[in-house]
Amino acid sequence: MFGLPLRLKFCMFVKIMPLRIFSRNVNWRKRIAAMSISKSQVNSPRASTLELFKVFLPIGAFTFGGGYAMIPLIRRAIVEKCRWMEDGEFVDTMAIAQSAPGPMAVNMAAITGYKLAGIGGAVSSVVAVASPSFVSIVIIASIFLGVQNNPIVRAAMSGMRPAIVVLMAGAVFDVGKSVISSKVALVLATAAFVGLIVAHIHPIIVILLAGAAGFFIESAKKMKEEDKNGE
Amino acid sequence: MQLLQLFISFFKIGLFSFGGGYAMLPLIQREIVSLHDWLTMDQFIDVVAISQVTPGPVGINAATFVGYKVAGFAGSSIATTGAVLPSVVVVLILTRLFLKYRDLGPVKAMFDGIRPVVVSLILAATVMIIPSSITDMAGVLIAIAAFLLIRHLRLDPILLLVLAAVAGIIIYR
Numbered sequence: 001m002f003g004l005p006l007r008l009k010f011c012m013f014v015k016i017m018p019l020r021i022f023s024r025n026v027n028w029r030k031r032i033a034a035m036s037i038s039k040s041q042v043n044s045p046r047a048s049t050l051e052l053f054k055v056f057l058p059i060g061a062f063t064f065g066g067g068y069a070m071i072p073l074i075r076r077a078i079v080e081k082c083r084w085m086e087d088g089e090f091v092d093t094m095a096i097a098q099s100a101p102g103p104m105a106v107n108m109a110a111i112t113g114y115k116l117a118g119i120g121g122a123v124s125s126v127v128a129v130a131s132p133s134f135v136s137i138v139i140i141a142s143i144f145l146g147v148q149n150n151p152i153v154r155a156a157m158s159g160m161r162p163a164i165v166v167l168m169a170g171a172v173f174d175v176g177k178s179v180i181s182s183k184v185a186l187v188l189a190t191a192a193f194v195g196l197i198v199a200h201i202h203p204i205i206v207i208l209l210a211g212a213a214g215f216f217i218e219s220a221k222k223m224k225e226e227d228k229n230g231e
Numbered sequence: 232m233q234l235l236q237l238f239i240s241f242f243k244i245g246l247f248s249f250g251g252g253y254a255m256l257p258l259i260q261r262e263i264v265s266l267h268d269w270l271t272m273d274q275f276i277d278v279v280a281i282s283q284v285t286p287g288p289v290g291i292n293a294a295t296f297v298g299y300k301v302a303g304f305a306g307s308s309i310a311t312t313g314a315v316l317p318s319v320v321v322v323l324i325l326t327r328l329f330l331k332y333r334d335l336g337p338v339k340a341m342f343d344g345i346r347p348v349v350v351s352l353i354l355a356a357t358v359m360i361i362p363s364s365i366t367d368m369a370g371v372l373i374a375i376a377a378f379l380l381i382r383h384l385r386l387d388p389i390l391l392l393v394l395a396a397v398a399g400i401i402i403y404r
Contacts (some may be wrong), residue, residue, distance in 0.1 A: 043232075061286055096325050099338050102318020103288035104251045110319045111326050119323075126319055130311065131364040133287020138307050140285060141299040146396050147276065150251070152400055159399015160280040160392050161364035162374035167388055168357040170381055171253050175352045192351035196257075197359075203257050204247045204353050207345055214344020215337060 009070060047116040048184075049124035055082060056109050058126045061132035063105065070105045084116055105129050184217060234302055234309050240267065241294055241313030248290060248318070249342075250349035255290030255314070257356035259297060267302045272363045284389050291315065321356075369402045 055077050063070040071094065078084050085093065094117075097107035106126055113125030147153050180186050188210060193203040240262045248255040256279060264275050278300070282292035291311060294358070298310025365374055373395055380386040380394075 017279075063286065063288075092329070096322065096329055098316055099342060100322040100325055101248045102249075102315065102322070103247055103255075103290050105288050106291070107318055107322045110322045114323055114326055117335060122319065122323060124317060130287070130291055131381055133285060133292050134307070134311055134383055136285050136287070137282070137292050137295040138299055138304060140281060141296050141307070144277075144281060145300065152404060155276055155400045155403035156396035157280060157399065158370075158403050159357075159395045159397070161276055161360075162370045163377040163391055163395035164276065164280055164283070165357060165361055165364045166374050166377040166381065167391070168253060168322060168353060168360075170378075172350055172354045172357060173251070175252075175353075177332070178352055179346045185343075188344060189347040189351045192348040193355055196351060196355040203261050204243060206352065207247050207249065210344040210348035211341040212344070216343045217344065218337075218340030 009150060027123070045084070047121065049113075049117050049120045051082075052113050052121050052125045053128040056113075056128035057131065059109075060105065060129035070108070074108050084112065114134055188213060236267070237298060237301060237306055238309045238313040241298070241310045242317055244294070245314040245318035246321075247312075248344050250352075251288075251290075253289060253353050253356070254349050255293060257352040259293055260356055260359065263297055263301075269290075270297060272360065274300070276360055276363055280392065284392050302371060373398055 025174050057076060059073050063073060075087075075090060079087055092110045093108060094104075096111055097104050100107050106129055109125035109129040110122045111121070113121035115121075117124070126162060144153075148157075155228050164219050176189070192210060195206055196203065244255060244262055244396040248258055260272075260275060270278070278293055278296045279289075282289045282296060285292050291314060293339055294310045294314035295307045295345070297306035299304070353391050365371055376398075377391055377395060380391055381388075386394075
């Protein structure tokens with residue numbers, strides 16, 4: 001993905017991420033122009049750890065739910081308000097954030113913090129992004145554990161459960177639509193599902209096998225192409 | 232000792248939570264509910280519900296909550312740190328590699344394999360919580376209503392859960 005021409009990179013991105021907001025806001029011509037400016041700025045520290053903390057704290061506080069919801073917020077803060085990055089660099093940051101484990105918001109914070117102020121910046125940004133939810137949950141958990149057997153609370157939880165199943169199934173469907181785009185992907189997904197439900201294989205093992213499979217499939221593809229070109 | 236195990240468990244979970252969003256949940260389910268028995272499936276579903284309606288990424292919220300349930304404030308700190316640390320480390324390594332070599336081709340290949348599988352993981356987790364979540368006709372009705380609200384009204388997940396909670400109070404109390 002990273003060696004491809006810019007335009008293809010950007011288009012692939014829009015396809016991979018179910019985020020139409022992004023394609024509306026970023027003109028790829030502007031992005032190419034931005035790339036040439038951002039390259040010279042990429043390695044110089046441009047913000048203090050305190051600034052990073054102050055920027056990422058509200059981002060951590062005001063997003064509910066999943067990581068993708070945070071991206072417009074992060075983009076507004078980093079690209080528009082603080083002008084720490086241009087869109088081109090931002091898109092690359094997102095690519096790296098998606099290529100690593102863990103929540104998008106944390107990864108984005110870490111990368112941005114690191115680029116702007118080294119390891120200290122990364123730590124500061126991550127702590128800032130994680131603190132609001134950490135504090136909220138600790139408070140809510142302590143209350144919840146006290147009231148969890150209250151009949152009203154139990155009733156509310158019983159009502160929420162079917163909704164959670166539907167939400168998760170919805171996520172599966174939405175992500176599955178865009179991600180399972182080839183026969184290979186379908187085979188992998190089905191094999192994984194069977195392995196998980198029937199053979200009770202540990203999810204981590206499934207992920208490791210999937211990564212290895214992806215790697216080998218790519219190598220096999222390359223060898224096939226080389227053979228073809230050889231003829 | 233339990234704190235150390237908590238850290239190790241969440242470190243493993245954090246290290247393999249690819250795909251964002253709900254990706255951490257199947258791993259938490261396997262490690263915390265099935266393996267270590269620190270939570271029952273019912274308690275796990277409660278955690279998921281609350282993690283959804285509170286600010287912040289679902290994965291981190293769930294880690295904090297589980298940690299708190301298992302070992303109080305210390306537990307929540309350890310669990311959250313364990314969950315966040317591996318992704319920060321990996322991300323920083325990738326950033327340096329990217330800045331240096333501008334080519335993460337092998338990483339991309341791995342991901343083409345992992346991405347479809349994450350979908351299966353979440354689907355499997357969803358299937359596994361169904362027996363504990365939809366236990367009677369009322370549950371089925373709520374599920375159908377939820378489906379329609381999301382599909383046709385594009386209702387916000389949090390609003391949906393609040394409505395579901397209210398419905399639960401009305402139906403089950």
